Amino acid sequence: MSVASESSAPLVSVVAFGLRERARDLLKRAFPRRRGKVTLVRTRTEVLDALKDSLADAVIVDLAHASDEHWKVAALARDFPSIPFLALAPLRPAELTPAARACLECEFADLIVEGAEDSLPRDLVMPVSFTTRFSAALSPAHANIGLTTDLQREVWSLIVGQGGRPVRTEALAESVQLTREHLSRRFSMDGAPNLKRVIDLVRVLAAAELAKNPGYDLPDVARVLGFASATHLSTSSVRVIGVKSASLTRLRPVELMDRFVKQGRGRSRRVVRD
16 A cells, blocks of 8 residues: 655644744744744734634744733634644743633643744644644544545545545545546445545534534635535535534534435435435
């Protein structure tokens, strides 16, 4: 079995608020362009705009010399529990204390201490990032939908490793060193669901996770995951799991996958509505 290319891995997308120049340099070194995207924002409104424009893996808030605006941004962590918020602070007790307090009171995922080695921010962000946690949660679930071969498992890992972002079959084929047609045929052997349906299932699962966040409405979820519109998301949800997107907030991932399997939606073109 071939090894997937590094190009298949998504860039880490970080929204960073209120960074001082030294902190900006730290994050640029931790997330170079070839490995990550850092969006610098200066107001709470810009944080919300960034979170609702594209899928963010994490939000970093520089709490050195924190102002009221910093604390308003920190409070957003409760509205976006799927997107980890991390505090950044210098290695000085007077400034570490409010940052540590924010981590507790605002339910932050972690605290990054400025002044440690350059790789520390990345090492702290990656394990708690949305994409990493989403991929880890779904990686063992391949057998639940009938994916049992080495190729199917590898491709499943590549798909869930994108965190629900759009996935092109051409990119998957390139990663496993097959033609697109050959990959599609081999993937759906022995009654397994076809590749396009599995890609759609993972995207709907990501939408269900994000839809449970108070800070997102369904048009926001559709936008950040690359659906053409909220209607497109709802149509995809009906096709893949038999319910409109409005139902995603109340269904657990295991229930969504059960619907996909038990209703025979891995291949069927029929539409069943609740």
